[in-house]
Amino acid sequence: MADVDEDAAPARYPAAWEADVVLADGSTTHVRPIRPSDADALQAFHVAQSERSTYLRFFAHLERLPDRDLHRLVNVDHVDRVALVAVAADADGVEHIIGVARYDRLVGEAPEEAEVAFNVSDAHQGRGIGSVLLEHLAAAARERGVRRFVADVLPQNGRMIAVFREAGYAVTQQTEDGVVSVGFDIDPTDRSLAVIADREHRAEARSVRELLEAGTVVVVGPGPDDARTLAGRQAARAAANLVAGGGATVHTVGVEDVAAGAHAHSGLADVPRPVRLAVVAVPPERATEVVRGLVPLGVRGVVLLSTGFAETGADGLARQRTLLRVAHAAGIRVVGPASYGVLAAGPDGLLNASLEDDPPLPGRVGLFCQSAPLAVALIRAVQRRGIGLAEFVSAGHRADVSGNDLMQFWADDDGTDVVGLYLESIGNPRKFSRVARRLSSVKPVVVVTAGRSGHVVPPGHAVRPTYAPPRTLTEVMRQAGVIRVDNTHQMLDVAQLLAHQPLPRGRRVAVLASSASVAALVAEAVSAGGLVLSGHVAMLAEDADDDEIRATVAAVYDDPTTDVVVVVRIPTLGPVGETLPREVAAAAARTGRTTVASVLGLHGVTPELTALDADGRSWTVPAYSTPEDAALALGHASRYARWRATDRGRPLHPDGVDTRAARRLVAGWLAEAAPRRVEDPDVTRWPPGAAPEGTVDLDVARTSALLATVGVHVLPSFPVHDADEAVEVAERIGWPVALKTTVPALRHRADLGGVRLDVADEAELRSDVAQVLALGAAHRPQGDGAPLEVQAMAPHGSACVVRSTEDPLFGPIISFGLSGDASDLLGDVAYGVPPLTDVDVAELVRSARAAPRLFGYRGLPAVDVAALEDVIARVSVLADDLPGLRSLELNPVVVSEHGAVVLGARATLAPADRADSTRRLPRA
Structure with missing residues (x-):
């Protein structure tokens, strides 16, 4: 164990390790490195522990930590000796330590090993704090070159050993002299990553459930003097809507014109406990004070309607960060600021903690919208279509609760069948991809983004810059199985179809139209959507009687070559009548064939196109304004059905890959190129070959050595x-x-x-x-x-280019193209965002428009595509596991009939700064 040099200069504080974390019970805590100023808090934490807990931690009962030990425990170098604390705050904003985790690197023969120890407050056991601290400590240790944790544990301390095992690590243990010695590698594995993702999923889902199922709500307004201000009117509207919804007991503080049924109080101290949700509309400078006042009530979530935060500039951003720090330290999630509110249908009524006084009907569609103004338009569109909502959440500037959190909740929610998201920005695309893929595997996710590229960052949104090509976001969505549409109109078109009709069983389309010209229009539209005509195109004359209608509809639906049906009925004279909609709805329900309709006078979800199946379940054929809208929605549904039915592959684990060795090499090369500090501590000097931002261009030998760690061999050039x-x-x-x-x-x-x-x-x-x-x-x-x-000379074949680029927002981006003008001039490049599966790699190769040249185009011999995919897989694993790899280019990779040879490679390194990790991002 390393000793402490009490005369050493203070260690540089690693602020990047700070994170706000959602715990197993849905509350939050703040995790950060320990500071010398934590001495009193650490002593108080120790004194409050039971005698048993102290004995299990120190193998002896210590009523107080001796001064020398206390000094050693709070003074660490953040490299060989690291300690993290989980903190909670009381109503006065005073932080208390509720958990400690630390490691001490072993010196001598095992510099990659460290002794680890944990201690969680007796009062906070069972909240998952130990698991979170281990997760964060392991991430910090890997950054410092530690690869294995060891610990000596008393046999009766089964809880600590269980934390190690439940984290997904392969733990070895042996007992000697009454002490259990345990050890485990901390490099991520499929199992440990799955455990972390599952813990994150359950915690974030529960935190959202706490918001949406709150039975008691307090609305906090600005007070009588500001009743006519925007904040005052917002508070009064929210209180009235909550009372009208009937889904919660409502208390108010500082709200004028309180609706009958709400309980008014003069101050927060008078509100009876517990209260699970607060709706806050006050001037922004008062918001943090209000959140502190909510802590004693046991509030778990705040819907912040107020504006005046990050969107106003540096002062507003500082105000927002302070508010989030106070909220998260108190275990409170925040929806907003600038939120339109939250709607959730429950068994006791509607929780309408929003500004919407005419909410949509209850249903099975969940919607998430960042923008408050767009939330208004979206709800109106939902109402016009008759779509029922299970939940509606407006996150405003998305400072805390995000679309990722809602997707975590929806993955487990039995009351939601379809999810729609309007996203102004995506703060963590890698996590979005991971969470969305999990959700898409069980229910459809329809997404609209404010820009096609993902480069749009509205005021108030704390999002990293990105230099990724615009198609990168499209690829992230495609890999995740997300249905991406161009606008909210299309989002609701698709949502109403997927919420009220079964997924298409195939791509064969039958058309029932009122004229040949309309049928031709529909045929063109369905073909553009990736569907194919089954050959059954039925015409129904405008003056057809009821018997003709029944016979024609029955013939269309009884055709075994039909998977989906498009019905278009636009009479030139007179109404549509009741028979056709009724017969189509009944036939669709009877056969289970996915059906869309464009019928004059009908729009959205209508009773005219609703029928029961044999089991008594109600199905509705959605009605569209135009045949093109119907065909477009059908095409999206069909592609999603194929994605969901297709094996998405397995994680990549090529033989001979040693990313641990790659990390050692990169850490050493970056250390050599680190800035040399001079007399002025604010000035740095960079060695030759290192750019001011810390990038390092590798020479041929080092590039080849790096690639060799993952089994990619570069043919030597001289x-x-x-x-x-x-x-x-x-x-x-x-x-x-x-x-x-x-x-x-x-x-x-x-x-x-x-x-x-x-x-x-x-x-x-x-x-x-x-x-x-x-x-x-x-x-x-x-x-x-x-x-x-x-x-x-390498064997003759097709020359390809494989690249990896580390983007500040998206992380690693893999690209592939065939060499020459096809990729350089015409931009024929396919993109993938790791982690990739073997199926993702295969699709990446085949996505380039020039890819047919690899498969025997015009009599050319087919090349060894499997060998090419193996090279891409190895590059993907390297890039995913090595944030310090700023860029890598393999050019050319010559793929012959038997094998693939890399003829040239170049790489650039830079200090790691990846946005995504298994840790939750720090405060916005």
């Missing part, structure tokens, strides 16, 4: 200056060889003369050297490195 050197290398490695210029504009461009292949002898090589040097002379400054490279 720099040469002239023909003599070129011939000497060729004689050494064997003929034939390839000759390449190192001029960037001509590199890899055989079509421009920068690459000469199959050079068979000395005479040919000398001639090629002269020509290539002459070609590159105009492009290369004198003395700028070796102008040529000689390399052994």
Whole structure:
């Protein structure tokens, strides 16, 4: 165990390790590194522990921590000695330690091992604090090069051993002299990541459930002097809506014109406990004070209607951060600021903690919307269509509760069948992908984003910048099985179909139309949506009688070659009548065939197109304004059904991958390039080869060594200056060889003369050297490195490019394309966002428009695509596990009939700063 140097300079505080965490009971806590100023809090934590807990932690009963031990415990270097604390705050804002986790690196023969210890407050056992602290401590340890935790535990301390095992680690243990010695590697595994994701899922789902099922609500307004201000009117409206909804007992403080049925109080101290939810509409400078006053009531969630936070600038952002720090330390989740509110249908009535005084009918669609103004328009559109809602949440500026949290809840909610999200920004795309994929596997998720690229960041949203191509967000959505649409109109079109009709069983479409021209229009629309006509196109004359209608409808639905039906009825004279809608609804319910309709006079979810199936379940054929709207929604539903029915593959685990070795290499190279601190502590000097932001360009040898850790081997190339050197290398490695210029504009461009292949002898090589040097002379400054490279010839095949780029927002992005103009000039590049599965990799290769060249295009031999996929899989695993890999390019990767050879590679490193981890992001 490392000793403490009491005369050493204070260690740099790792603020990036701070995080707000949702616990197993749905409440929150703040996790941060320990500070010297925590001495009194740590002593108070120790004194409050039971004698048993103290004995299990220290193997002895200590009534108080000795001063020297206390000093050692709170003074750490955050490298070899690390300690994290979980803190909670009381109503006065005073932080109390409720859990401690620490490691001490073992010196000598095991520098990658550290001794770990935990202590959780007796008063807070069972909330999952130990699991959270282990998760965060392991992440911090991996950043510092620790790969294994060990601990000596008393046999009766089964709870601590259980925390290790339940975290998904492979724990070894042995008992000697009455002490159990345990050890486990802390590198993430499929099982440990699954455990973390499941813990996160259950905790966040429960925290949302606490909000949506609150039986007692307090509305806090600005007081009588501000009753006519926006905040005053918001508070009065919210209180009235809660009373009218009937789903909760309502208390008010500082609200004028209180609706009958609410219990008014002069102050928060007078409100009877417990209260689970608070709706707050006060001036922004008072919001933090109000949240502190809610703590004694046991409030678990706050719907913050007020504005005046991050969207107003630096002062507002600081105000928002302070409010969240107070709320999270007290175990409170925050919806907002600038929220329109929360609607949730419950068994006792509607929880209408919102500004909406005309809520939609109850139903089985869950909607999430960030923007308050757009929430108004969205609810009106829902009402016009007759769609019933299970929940509606407006997150405003999404400072805390986000769409990810709601998706966690909806994955387990039996009352919701379809989910729709309007997202102005996505703060954590990697987590979004992980959570959305889990939800999409059980129920459809329909998403609208404020911009197609994901680069739009409205005022008030704390989102990292991104330099990713606009198609990256599309790929994130596709991998996650999300149905992405262009606007809220399309979102509701798709939602009403998926909420009221079964998923399509296939792609074969039958059309029932009132004219040939309409039928042709529908045929074009369904084809554009990826569907195919079954051949059954039925015409129903405008003057058809009831018997003709029944016979025609029966013939369409009884056709065994039909999977889905599109019905269009737009008479030129007179009404549609009751028979056709009734017969279509009954036939759809009877056969289970997915049906959409565009019928004059009907829109949305209507009783005219509703019928019961044989089991008594009600089904409604959704009605659309135009046939194109109906076909578009049907196409989205069909693609989602195929995604859900398709095996999404398995996590990538290529043989011979050692990302631990890769991390060692990168850590060492970054340490060599770290800034050298000079006399002025605010000034840094960077060594040669390191850019001011800390990037490090790897040379060929280091790039090859890094790739070798994951089983990717680069065919060696040898720099040469002239023909003599070129011939000497060729004689050494064997003929034939390839000759390449190192001029960037001509590199890899055989079509421009920068690459000469199959050079068979000395005479040919000398001639090629002269020509290539002459070609590159105009492009290369004198003395700028070796102008040529000689390399052994690889088998002939298709040249491809595989790249990885670390984006501040999206994390690692893998791209693939075929070399040459197809990718460089025309942008024919496919993208994937790790972690990928084997199916994702296969789809990535096939997504490039030039991909048919790999599969025997126009008589060319098919190449070894499996070998190419193996290379991409290894790059994906490396990029996913190595945030410090700023960029990597394999160019070209030549794929032949038997194998794939990497002929060139380059890489850039930078200090890791990934937005996503298994830890919750710090406060906005």
